[in-house]
Amino acid sequence: MRSAKAGRQTKRLPEADPTPYGRFTLWVTGGGASENITAGRGRPSVADEDVRTPNGDNQGMVLHDLLARDHERLDVLLERIVRSDGTVDVESDAEFRRGLLRHIGIEERILFPLLRNDPAGARLIGQLHRDHAALSALLVVPPTSAEVDAIRAILARHNPLEEGSGGMYERAEERAGEALSEVIGRVRSYPEVPLARHADTPVVRRSIAQLVREAEEGWRLLDAERGMGN
């Protein structure tokens, strides 16, 4: 078994990404089959399986619906990770980690670039990116109810920023214009993410605390700008 550090050194993302999101994605993802978590591996995600219209095709399915349904699937998985007796459902944990990292990858790699020239979207993307960094970091350590609570709290604010009126999905659909079906095709074919095993070190814990703080500070600033500050 290779260490998380070794996986971090060898696993490369499609594009260089020096950001916290990229750093922690490298940390969470594995570099080879021997360290992959295999539970549930190979199952189609909701993005591939549950977005079909009743007649079995995807006509009329928009980007928003595709990714909002994936949010719903991830919400269900999150609640299954830590059982009421405190034990961990390993399969749900692996499925959630893999699914959330894929979802974040889709947004960072496919949707954010659509909004790069949208000045009004820059602040939105900044906060979504900070949330992604904190979420990715929280996936590194073995899950307890504390990590599940922290992830739930981030997603409770994060997902509406994507799904809501004027949110990221709506803006991305507008920006994609006639290329929307091509964008949806790229989203649907975005690869599964191989996972490294959990790691728990003081460095990881400090990084999680820092990234969660940065996400919370970003939200405070965003709320203040919207006149919701306290």
Ligand SMILES: [Fe+2]
């Ligand atoms: Fe997101």
